[in-house]
Amino acid sequence: MAGIECLVLGAGQEVGKSCVIVTIGGKRIMFDCGMHMGYLDERRYPDFSRIPNATDFTKSITCIIITHFHLDHIGALPYFTEVCGYDGPIYMTYPTKALAPLMLEDYRKVMVDRRGEEEQFSSQNIVDCLKKVTAVDLRQTVKVDDELEIRGYYAGHVIGAAMFYAKVKDSALVYTGDYNMTPDRHLGAASIDKFLHLDLVISESTYATTVRESKYAREREFLKVVHQCVANGGKVLIPTFALGRAQELCILLDDYWERMNLNNIPIYFSAGLTLQANMYYKMLIGWTSQKVKDSYATRNAFDFKHVCSFERSMLNDRGPCVLFATPGMISGGFSLEVFKQWAPSEINLITLPGYCVAGTVGHKLMSGKATKIQVDKETQVDVRCKIHQLSFSPHTDSKGIMDLVKFLSPKNVILVHGEKPKMAKLKGKIESELGIKCYDPANNDVVHITSPHYVKIDATKAFIENCINPNAKSFDSKVEGTSDLSSKGTGSSPVKETYDKRVAEGILVMDKTKRPKAVHQDELLSVLQVKRTQT
C-alpha cells in the first residue's frame, strides 16, 4: 500500500507539455499543466482522460502545483480548469501568478488573432483560472490538507521558478520543474534543503549530456560582437522572449554600456509586453539574485538607464542602436519585420536564441549559411548581416543534474523534459555512478515506486531519554584478560570498559487493545503490573 505512482502525461522523453500526475499516500498531485508548442492538434495538451476518475477531476486530484510561468508548464491550465472543470486548489509562487496571465494572454492572442485559430480558452478563462490560484512564498510550508504538505524551493531558471517538495505521511518527493544550478546575472542558483528523506526526485533533463563551460566567456563574446557592430555604426537586433532572457541580456548590456560609456547609443525595447514585464520585475526583485536584490534602494536593477521605448517610425533612423524585439525565434511579428529591414546590410548584427523550432526564420539562419531566405510567398530576404548565436540557457547542464541528485540522494529518480537518447545516457550514469534507481518513462507511462513504511507506536519518556542521551556505558569487567579471578580481593582495580553505540534499546509492549508502546527495560515491570491491575 505504501508507495508512489507516477503517471507521466507530458514531457516524457520529449520537451513540451510538462505534466506529471503523482499519487502518493492516497493523495493525487498534478505537477505542471503545460502545452506542447510544436503541435496544433489535440496532442498539444496532456491526455487528461488518463487520469483516474477522469469524470470528476476536482475529486480525483488533490491539488495542482505549477513550477513556473513558461507555457510548456502552465499553458494547459486555463483549459483544464475552465473547460475540463477542475475546481480544486492550485499553487504557484507569487511571480508565477503575476506573470502567467501575460504569457497566457500573449499566446492566446497569437493563436486566435494572428493565426485565426479557434480559441481553446478565452481571456476571461485566463482571469477566472488565475483567481483560483493560491500564491506561495519560497520555503513556505503549506498544509494542503491534514496529510499533504508542500513547499517550494528556489530553482533559478526564470523569475519565480520553484522546485516543489511534497510529503504525505512517510513518503516524500521533489519535483524540480526546470532549474539552473549556476547563477546568472539576475537569478540565483537553485537551492534546496538536504536531508529531506526523499523517495523520489522527478528532474528535468534538457541538457542531459551537455557540460557547459564558464558563462563569462560566452558573455564576453556576446558583448564583443555587439560592441563591434555598434562601433561600426551597425544596428543590432536581439529577437527574444519577453520574459527572462530579455531582462538577463538587458542587465548585461546596460551594465556594459555604463562601463564603456556608450551613452549615445540607444537600447530599445520594442514590445509593450517587455516594458510591462520590467514593471513586474521591479516589484519582484526579491526573487532575483542576492546581488540584484541588494541594489534595490540605490537603483533598482530593472530600472534600465540606457533603455528607451521604440517607435515603428524609428526603424530606419540613421546611426547605431540595439533593439530587443519579440518573438524570439523570428517566427513572425515585429522581430520578423525588423529582420526584413536590417538583414540585407552587412554592418548589422542579428543574435539568435539558443534553441529555435524547425520552420522558423531563426532555425533557417541557425542551420546554415543561408544567404537568401524565403520569408513568405512574395518576400525573399538577402541575408548579409552578421549572425551571432547566443548560448545562454537557463537550464542546468548534466553536471548540475548529477550534483542535485547526489545532494538530495533520493531512493529513486525519474527523468522528464529531455530527449530520449540523452536521457537514457544520463539514466545509466545516475544508476552506475550514484547507485540510485532511475527511470525515463515515455508519455502516458506509469512508474511505481515503493517507499518504506512506518508504524506509529507510543514511547515513554524514559525510553526516549535513554536513546537520546549519549548512552556511553561503563561497566566493570569482572573477568579481565587472563588474570586470576581470585585476585579480585587483592586490590587490583577492575578494568572499566566503556562503549557508546547509540542504539535505541528497549522493550516493545504489544497489547491487543492498544497501540504498541516502547518502554525502557526498567519500566517493563511497572507497565505490566499496571496492566495486570487493570485487567
Add this chain to the structure above:
Amino acid sequence: MKLTLLCKGDGYHFPPCYMLDLCGFHILLECPLDLSALKIFSPIPSHCNQLLNVETSSDERMRKKQKTERPIEAKDLICAEPWYKMVANLHLWDLSFIDIVLISSPMGMLGLPFLTRAKNFSAKIYATEATTRIGQLLMEDLVAMHLEFKQFFGPDGAGFPKWMRLDEIELLHDTLKDILMGENGAALGGWQPLYSAADVKDCIQKFKTLKYAEEACYNDTFVIKACSSGLEIGGMVGTGDDVSKTSQDNETIATVKLENEEKIISSCETFEEREKIAFICSCAIDSLKQGGSVLIPFARIGIVLQLLEEISVYLESSNLEVPIFMISTVAEELLAYTNIVPEWLCNQCQENLYSGDALFCHVELIKAKKLHVFPAIHSIDFLNFIMNEVAGTLHCVCSSLESGGLVLLFTCFDDGVVIPIHYLFWRLQKIQPLLEILQPKCVLLPEVLRLKLPISESRSHSVLYYYSENETQSIPSSRKDFEISLATNLAFQLRPIMMKQESIAIARLNGKLIVDHGNFELDIVKEPDKSSMRQMSPQSGSLDLNILLAALHTKGINGSLQQEADKVGMIQVYEPEKALIEVHAMHTIVSADDETLAALLFEVVSNVLNGN
C-alpha cells in the same frame, strides 16, 4: 516549560520581553529598547542662548533641590548625550545560556546589538526577512540621529557620564528620577550608551531570516514557523514544536505575543483603526485649509503607508496642492523596500501586483512630485525647497524618537498642527478568535488581563495561566508518551513473546533512533552489532541458581555458587575456562574471556529461563 516576563513593555514601541524555558532551551522573546525613557534627555537646543543654560549655576542647583510638585520644565531635562534604556532584568540572565532569540517585530530588535556585541552571546536569532530589514533600517536611523547628539556634545570622556552619579540623580525632578532609576534603582543597570553602526551590522549578520510561513528547525528538535501577525510588515507569530512536545509549545508562544494572525495592514485593520486614520486625515485637511502645516511623527511604517494613501486621497478630493515631505535618513530605502515585498502584504496590495501596478501609492506620489523624501531636515535640498514654498506643508518625520530634528521642526510650527499618533496594540477582542483558531492546550496571559478578558476555562479547551513581571511561571508538562515511527523492516525483525497470562506480547527493541524536525523515527541498525554484549529477548520468571548450576553441569561446565551482595547471585565458572554469571533481579550478566564459552553460557541461561 517556564515563562518569565522580563518586562511588560509599553505599547507598540516597546513590546514586552520574555524568557521562555522550553525543555531546557532558553528562548528570549524580543529584545526591545525603552525609547520612552529618552524623554529625560533634553533635545539638542536649537538656539544658542539655550546653550548657556547647559552649565548649571549653583543658584540653579539650589532651586532644583527644592523639589516640589511642580511640573517639569525644559531646564529639568538632562542636557547630555543620551543613553538608552533596555530591559534591565535581562542583565540578571547569563547571556551565554540563551539558545534562541525570536524577534516578532522591528521594534522588538532595537536592543539586540547590546546583546550581540557581547562575547559570550551565541544564540541563534530568528526573524522574518521583512522584520530584519525594517528593523535594521530603524536601528540605522537611530544611530544616525544619535550622531547629532554626538556632534553637539563632543566625544564622551570617561565612559561614566556625570548625570549618572548619585548626587546628580538626587537633584533630578521626581518624574525623571523614576524613569532613570526605576523602582529601588533597579532600572539603573539597563542604561547603555548607544551601539555603533558596526554593531548594527554585526547584529544583522547573526540573524537567520525566515520567509513567510517558513519552518526553521533548531537542533532538529524545535521547529519555528513564522506566520503573519497582521501588525506590521514582516510581523511574525512564532510557532514552535519541540522534541519532548511538552504540551503547549508553539501555541503558547503565539499567544503570549498577543498578536493576531491575519495578513498585514491596509485592508484588514479594524474598523476602529480606520476611523482613527480618517480622523487624523480630516484634522490635517482642516489645518491645511487654514493655511497651516501638519507634522506627523511616526515609527510604525504600516500606519505611515496607510496615512500616505488616505491623505493623498483627501488632498485630491479637496483640491489642495500641498507637498508632502518625508524626512528620515532611511525614508527612501524604507519606501523602496515596501514596494518589493508583495509576499508580506494584504490581498489588496497583492492584487496591485497581479494587475501590474505598484504595491503602494507612494511610488506614484513620488513620481508626480507630490511626495518629497529627504534624508535630513538640514539637508540643503530640503531647506531650498522650504524657502520657495508657501505655507501649507505636510510633514512626516520618520521617527518617534525624540531627536533634535523633530524639535527643530516643532519650533517652526506655531501655526501648525502636530498629530500624535498613539495606537493600542493589545487588541483584546482579537485574542478570543486567535485562541479559537489555534486551540492551544494552555494559554499564558498577563495578570492584568485576568479581569479584562473573561475567558471561561470551561468554554475553551485550554488551561489558563496568568503571569506577572519578573515572576517565573511554570507550566507542567501534560504529556507522558511520545509518538515514534517504527520502520516496518525493523518491526519484522522483532521476536515477540506472548506473556503467559494476558493478551500482551513483548519484544526487545533494538534500533536506531533518528530525530528529524521534531519527529522520532526508529530504524534498523545497518551495521551488525559488534559489541560482545548480547541481550536476549525478555524473559519472565526468576532464575533459580541451583537449576542453572545443574544445567551447566550437563553441558560440561563447572562452577561454584557465590551469593555476593543482597539479591545478586553469582556463579563462578572455573571449567573449562573462567567466567562469571551475575544474576540480578531484573537482568543477568554473563562475562567470559572466550566468546564461544560466553555464547554457550548465554544459551544455557536462556534455556533455564524458558523452563527447558
